[in-house]
Each structure stands twice: as structure tokens, then as C-alpha cells.
Amino acid sequence: MASPHGKSPWDRDETRARVRAAATGGIARGPKALTVPAEKLASVGINTWDAKYSRPKLSCCGMPEPIDDRSASTEALRGDLADLPCFQLYVGWRRAQQVYRPMLQGQNPQRVYLMHLLDDHQELGVTGLARALVLDVGSASGLISRMEKEGLVERHRKGRNRVEVRVRLSRKGKALYRKLAGAIEVFDRELVASMKPSDVRGLQRVVKRFEDLSDEA
DSSP states (O other), X not given: OOOTTSSOTTTSOOOHHHHHHHHTTOOOSSTTOOOOOHHHHHHTTOOHHHHHHOOOOBOTTSSBOXXXXXXXXXXXXXXXXXXXXXXXXXXXXXXXXXXXXGGXXXXXXXXXHHHHHHHHHSEEEHHHHHHHTTOOHHHHHHHHHHHHHTTSEEEEEESTTSOEEEEEEOHHHHHHHHHHHHHHHHXXXXXXXXXXXXXXXXXXXXXXXXXXXXXXX
16 A cells, blocks of 8 residues: 555654554554565564554553653663664663773773774774774774873874884883773683673674674675
8 A cells, every 4th residue: 555655654764662552452543554464574673573562551542652761661662673683782882981981091992992903003094994893994094093182092103105004002101001901801801701601692693793794885
């Protein structure tokens, strides 16, 4: 059935809440009542288990009532978002940042990783640092400029025409990284020890898969 916009309702953003309510019989009044076959549920990411057991509280117009965010649990606020692997990785990254923050002495993980790369390789170009840190060159250049102003890294020109810009740790940057690296290594060992080897390998596989998908895009 075509919509006034020239697309079927399944191509438009009908909202998952309406589809879920329709699937469970929640919308039984008016011209917008819907009958939703299983294949349509699958096409919008709702499986039959959701359709059977997820029954949102509906308002008079057939839409879920607004949630009271002041008293709702975190799980209730996140709703279906919590089921998305990409969101779970985001939450994991945010939690990791919170755990690392006290031991990073005002630095963030991105800066520490950059210092780690320079400590490993002595010096690198901006493009190489950007590629290793999964940044575009502009973002990497901005990060380097800020760290240079703080005296943590140095830039110098290299090559026959002195066009190539190379980045290395300053003496101050090396001293700071030595302090941070020890604390991070201790924490990482404790973290890995608290996980099953299969969980660590599983996490590595998931991250690698995301990298592959990014390369294919």
C-alpha cells in the first residue's frame, strides 16, 4: 500500500513503538489500526518474542505513554537501544573511560594511545598516527597541535625538501607516558584476569569484525 509520500509504510519511520503496539493488538481503534505479519516485524527489527512479550503501555491514540525519566531505570530509558551491539560497544567505551580517568592524570585514552605509538616507534607522520588511532588527518593534526602546545610532543620536518612533518615525544611527554603506562598496564592485567579467556577472545573478534565492516564501507 502506497503512502501519500510515495513510499510504503515500511519504508517510512512509522516508529518501532507503533509497530510493536500493532503487533500485540495494542492499536485496535481508528483508521491507523495495523495488522503486522511476521516478515514485516522482522524488517523493522522486531522478532516474534518481542511481539509476544513486549507490551508497552499505550495512550489513547495508540502510542506508548511518555516515560518519567526522573524515576525510570537506566534499562527502561535505553529501551531497544540497549540491544544494539554498536550501542553496547559505545557504553563499554564510555565505562572504560570512566575507569581509566583517575589514573590518566588529566589525559584521555586517545592522548595516551598517541604517546604509546610515539614511544614504540620514536617518531611517526601525522597520516600514520591518524590511521593507527582511527582518526581523520584533520582530527589527528588538531590533537597533535594541542599536545604540542602543552609541551608533550614535538614536530619537525624531514626529507629532502623538508616537507614531511614527523611527530615525536618531548622529554616532558616521555616522562608523563612512563608514569601513565605503568598504571595502565597494572589495570589491564587485573581486567584480563577478571575475564574468561573466551570472553577476551570474543571481544577481540567483535572489535575486529567492526574494523572489517569499516574497511568494507
